[in-house]
Amino acid sequence: MPFLHIDEVRVHYRVHGQGESLVLLHGLGSSGADWAFQVGLLGAHFRLIVPDLRGSGMSDSPRGRYSIAQFANDTWTLLDQLDIETTHLMGFSLGGAVAMEMALQRPHAVTRLMTINTLPSYRLDSWRKRMELVSQVALVRGLGMRRVAAIAAKRLFREPHQEPMRRRVVEVVGSAPRRPYLKTVKALAEWCALDRMGGIRSELLMLAGEHDYTPLAEKRDYAERFGAQFAVVGGSRHGTPFDSSAACNAVALAFFRGEPLPDADTLVMDAPDRDPIAAPAGFMS
DSSP, X not given: OOEEEETTEEEEEEEEOXXXXXXXXXXXXXXXXXXXXXXXXXXXXXXXXXXXXXXXXXXXXXXXXXXXXHHHHXXXXXXXXXXXOSEEXXXXXXXXXXXXXHHHHSGGGEEEEEEESOOSBOOOOSHHXXXXXXXXXXXXXXXXXXXXXXXXXXXXXXXXXXXXXXXXXXXXXHTSOHHHHHHHHHHHHTOBOTTTGGGOOSEEEEEEETTOSSOHHHHHHHHHHTTOEEEEEBTOOSOHHHHTHHHHHHHHHHHHTTOOOOOGGGOBOOOGGGSOSSOOTTSOO
């Protein structure tokens, strides 16, 4: 089981496939294992590097504050140790922020960058955002991770056939240690790249679920502002790599191979009869 020591912190990672490097960065309260639905297809075309960010998954949870810049630096250190000089990046939610920060830290080392349901800023610049953070922290402290995970699971996956996905959220997020989780939430709330996005030199694609937490119009405006491609998955909520794995995978494969994106009318949430019941075996450990 591969680990790398970074500043005395053990960071766990997985490597799959061969070809150009593609780093997959997971979301909040989770781990690299969440990319199980993408690894089979993308690993046939790329060398996938899939880390657990510090404080998540099987990586260590050190004392002290966390930051998005630190997560990005950890990942670059991992790539340096693997002798990878240039790479593609794909990040989901929190992972998208880390991917953007990586592209800002080393602009010429990133070829293509794809974010999924990610904004270029999570600063608490409005009363509503501040209240959301306060309520989230209060719920975690008052109810515990497992009950909060159950609430989040119902918000993420509302369809009856998505019960396996709801169970998975409770299992994974519900077992995440509270303190590292809250430190990661704070790190995200302190991060902003709005005034630095011009420093990104890679091709940029922003993929969004139609019913994600933040309005489509906001993400579309950001994409236009920063010259990014923009694609929407109809019916999808925040968990697009899970509830719409077919559309997500098709977009990612086309984008990272430099091909035209699939037609917009084909980008829809997975149908109930095509929704996976469980993640493929062999990647979750």
